[in-house]
Amino acid sequence: MGIFDSMMGNASELDTAKAEQEVAELLATSEQVEHAYKLIRDMMIFTNKRLILLDKQGVTGKKMEYHSLPYKSITHFSVETAGTFDLEAELKIWISGNAEPIQKTFNKQLNIYKVQSVLANYVCG
Numbered sequence: 001m002g003i004f005d006s007m008m009g010n011a012s013e014l015d016t017a018k019a020e021q022e023v024a025e026l027l028a029t030s031e032q033v034e035h036a037y038k039l040i041r042d043m044m045i046f047t048n049k050r051l052i053l054l055d056k057q058g059v060t061g062k063k064m065e066y067h068s069l070p071y072k073s074i075t076h077f078s079v080e081t082a083g084t085f086d087l088e089a090e091l092k093i094w095i096s097g098n099a100e101p102i103q104k105t106f107n108k109q110l111n112i113y114k115v116q117s118v119l120a121n122y123v124c125g
Contacts, residue, residue: 012110014038019045026066035118037106044104044117051093052061053102069095069102071122077101079116084107091115 019036020027023045027033035046041056043056051074053067071095080090089112092101 011039012107014043018032018044019043022054023066026052026068035115037104037110039104046122051122069093073097074119077116077119077123079112081112090116091119093119 014036016036017048020033023033027047028049031047031049033045033047037044043052043054045052045054050057050071051069052097052111053069055065055067057063057065075094077091077093078101080092082089087104087108089106089108089110091106093104095102106115
């Protein structure tokens with residue numbers, strides 16, 4: 001991820017072993033990290049059981065919020081691809097009981113179709 005992407009808040013793919021270290025204490029016995037994306041300090045982690053969103057808060061980033069979303073609670077999602085002049089793609093995820101979606105922004109270098117496919121496999125599969 002380049003410096004410009006970091007400033008713009010765009011996400012990029014992250015090594016699953018690194019992501020698994022980050023959330024090791026949160027994982028269930030048979031749970032494994034299968035895909036991970038980083039958004040500056042925040043992370044979006046797909047495990048074989050749920051989607052985990054990490055939100056580092058404050059100046060130091062020591063305060064963390066871990067948001068666990070079982071795939072069965074995802075009611076629908078949408079993808080907006082990057083265009084010629086719009087360099088960002090967006091993923092929106094709606095959770096049952098919430099009117100507003102969770103939104104994540106990805107840079108053009110990341111294959112948003114892959115992210116959508118990963119989510120579709122868990123939600124629809």
